[in-house]
Amino acid sequence: MKTKDQIREYEKALEEMSPFEIKDTLIKMAKKGSETTTDTFLNAGRGNPNWIATAPREAFFLLGVWAVETCRNEAYSKPGVAGMPPEEGLGDSLKLFLKDNAARHGAHLLLNAIDYAETELGISADSLAYEWADGIIGDHYPTPVRMLVNAEKIVQAYLAQEMGDNAPGLGKEYDLFATEGGTAAMCYIFDSLQANHLLKKGDSIALMAPIFTPYIEIPQLDRYSFDVTNIYADSTDKDGYHTWQYPVEEMDKLRDPKMKLVFLVNPSNPPSYRLSQDCLDYLVDVVKKDNPDLMIVTDDVYGTFAKDFKSLMYVLPRNTLCVYSFSKYFGATGWRLAVIAAAKENIFDRLISQESKECLEDLDKRYGSLSLHPEKIRFIDRMVADSRSVALNHTAGLSTPQQIQMSLFSLMCLLDKRNVYKKKMQDMVEDRLEALWKGTGFRLMEDPLRVGYYSEIDLMLWGSKIYGDDFCNWLKANYEPIDIVLRLARQTSVVLLNGSGFDGPCWSVRASLANLDEIDYLKIGSALRSILDGYYEEYKKAK
CATH class of the missing domain: 3.40.640.10 (Type I PLP-dependent aspartate aminotransferase-like (Major domain))
Structure with missing residues (x-):
């Protein structure tokens, strides 16, 4: 069993590491805790989104089907071998393919994209179709090297x-x-x-x-x-x-x-x-x-x-x-x-x-x-x-x-003139942010400049607002700032990153609003509040 001084020295050493390296330690702690309790392992440490944009991916894979077909010609008659896409006449070829496959996912976006490129950007259908065919096949080095x-x-x-x-x-x-x-x-x-x-x-x-x-x-x-x-x-x-x-x-x-x-x-x-x-x-x-x-x-x-x-x-x-x-x-x-x-x-x-x-x-x-x-x-x-x-x-x-x-x-x-996709993304992260803060019981200030992909929560600020400066002084004297995320992982199976690792306030934590569902953020907020309340219970006993 480590002494309190040894624990603090260990925590000080951890604080010198990147939060993205510390996260592996936190994940290990959180998973171990979830195996022995009813807590669900929740990792809001990294900002990898849990959504994908479907339409441009559907367009990509449909485009690939057409591109392979354009490479088939009599010069390469052996199974499994094809030539390179021709440089001329591919605009009409692609449009015809898309009209024949209009019911397939991605066709509508591709047809509208060709029209937009022609009318708004001055790109001919032949030029665009060839770049797409040759590019998606990947049979040439990128030319120009900086960008197609x-x-x-x-x-x-x-x-x-x-x-x-x-x-x-x-x-x-x-x-x-x-x-x-x-x-x-x-x-x-x-x-x-x-x-x-x-x-x-x-x-x-x-x-x-x-x-x-x-x-x-x-x-x-x-x-x-x-x-x-x-x-x-x-x-x-x-x-x-x-x-x-x-x-x-x-x-x-x-x-x-x-x-x-x-x-x-x-x-x-x-x-x-x-x-x-x-x-x-x-x-x-x-x-x-x-x-x-x-x-x-x-x-x-x-x-x-x-x-x-x-x-x-x-x-x-x-x-x-x-x-x-x-x-x-x-x-x-x-x-x-x-x-x-x-x-x-x-x-x-x-x-x-x-x-x-x-x-x-x-x-x-x-x-x-x-x-x-x-x-x-x-x-x-x-x-x-x-x-x-x-x-x-x-x-x-x-x-x-x-x-x-x-x-x-x-x-x-x-092509999304009404910003339908953008509003979905913005509303989703905002709903998750509100759930997180609702769970903490802290006041989320109105601010039109807030984006909400992440949230940085300063526990020292909220400790002062809720429990007073004397409590905060005791917390600083008895614990290292990183103890918050370690305790959170160990006791609640929740992973957040230490804000100090981003040169933010020492006693802050960073939560990503991108990679879990809305209900999970309510649980994370509650877990974070329970950690702050736990420190306060220790403080009262110490007094």
Whole structure:
């Protein structure tokens, strides 16, 4: 039996680990508890959604049936062997196939998608059908390596709609790089910023916290060793409740020109709030008045769950790289689909052109095998090359079947003029959020900026509101913050993640509202409240 001091030392060691690694310990505890009690094992630690978007998947698989048929020809008469799809006349072939199979799931979406691409995006039916046939078959390397031509046009329009709050221009002012999910995008950005001398070892960067844990951990790696400053979302209302917005004194840290770059997740992960208009306006002021060369990387994977969302890519386009992943909104974490978006006119290219002679010579040598004029290669294309160690640039790119599925996800939303799918997603996570908080008995504040894909619950705040400051002081003196999630797993078979692992309030927990049913969140809320009440019972006995 471990002593109390030994337990606290163990918990302190756990707190140094990523919450995504601690979760394995929590899951083991929770499952063991569920085997010996009537408690149900409930894991709300990870944000993998428990839904899928059906229509674009049905379209994908029906498209695959047609694509295989187009590859059959007399030149390949042996069973199990076919040729490549022809480049001409496939538009009519696909339309005829879809009309003949109009009753099959996916046909309606594909027919409407072809019409939309022709009328709104200027993509001919033949061009689209060939890219789809060749892409879904996967018989060529991705060409262009950065992104297929029509796929880029489609996703540009999707981002203009979803990240730009229906911005005009169909997103043509941005270049896109299709990547193997948002995590790959993160790695590519970090690598290329350093490879192109935009960030050097030890440079000053900022993180808008709380934030997704890898953004905290990657800068600490020896190859980067960045000097990190946190910008904390510690604003509160007049009653002391979190608003999860950034006070001006925190954002003023970005005014220092030594601050090279800022990373943020918007809406945040956790606590799942989008940036207020005041925060967006203040960031614009910071850049325009004091730090015009501030590089911004915004991870906007949860933007589609927010109402009237506008990404920083549309607020400060020249300064911003946007990472958008299709994983959460479409229930597609296994597909590994994301894009990096960069404005065609951006500071990344300008900053590279202004580097020292020594740095420019180094870059010419690095990218010299790709072009007679390597100095003209844009930053987004350098990221593509860097993703394959430059030498394998000719085989870079996201697999073509993945890009076709990405296109179909985007087209479903572009065709959904009444936002039927979006409202379903937003209503579902909101209902789950309300169930969670109802279970806790805590007051869920009304806030139009709340998105609700996650919820960050600060137990110290609620302990103070319900049981007083003396109780909170006792809790801090006798337990480590991570004890909450350990006790929750051990005693109630519920898995949540520690908020401190995201640079959030030490005594907070993160619950994902994506991966369980509404009734489960009511149980989780009740379990969390029982843990707080249990601490209070100990406190009373100690007194």
